Amino acid sequence: MGALCGKESRGGSFSGPGRRLDSAPPERPTAPIPSNKRVVGGPPRTLGGGSGGNADEGSSSSSAADARRRAAEAAEARAKAAEGKATGKLGSQLQQQKKQTMNETMKQAAGEEARRREIEAANAQRTYE
Incomplete structure (x- = not known):
């Protein structure tokens, strides 16, 4: 049996002597x-330098500091933009949870656990009688 839609092989493995x-x-x-x-040679070059590798040490360190400062400013701008993005009910709940301190979170969890135990105790009393 062969392939119905395949091409007919010409030659293949058995075509040679x-x-x-x-x-x-x-x-x-x-x-x-x-x-x-x-040929590898010439003076060493700094990658990413805009002046083709002919920059002296003073200007390369200042440009690196400038690039670092711009990156920090961009990161701060992204963080500020991300803070205000509370979309819908879930987004507002997430913002509330982020603002809670650890103690507030622990108090909330303890209160929920106490309510759960009260409900279980009430259900146990109802089913016992």
Whole structure:
């Protein structure tokens, strides 16, 4: 059985002359070794410098400090923009939870647990009688 929609194979594995099982396979041609070598040299360059690597130490450190300052400002702007994004009921609940302190969260959890125990005790009394 063959493939219904497949192409008919022409040649394939058996198109060439055969060889004996105890003989070695024919050698495959190898790619030629490139003769041109790259020349590495010249003065060391700083990656990311806008002046093509010819910057002196003073200007590169000031540009790095400037880039660091701009990155910090951008991060602060993103944080401020993310603070005010309370969309819908779930967003407002999330903002409320973020504003809670650890003690407030623990008090809230303890109150919920106490209410759960009271409900279980009331259900146990109802089912016992």
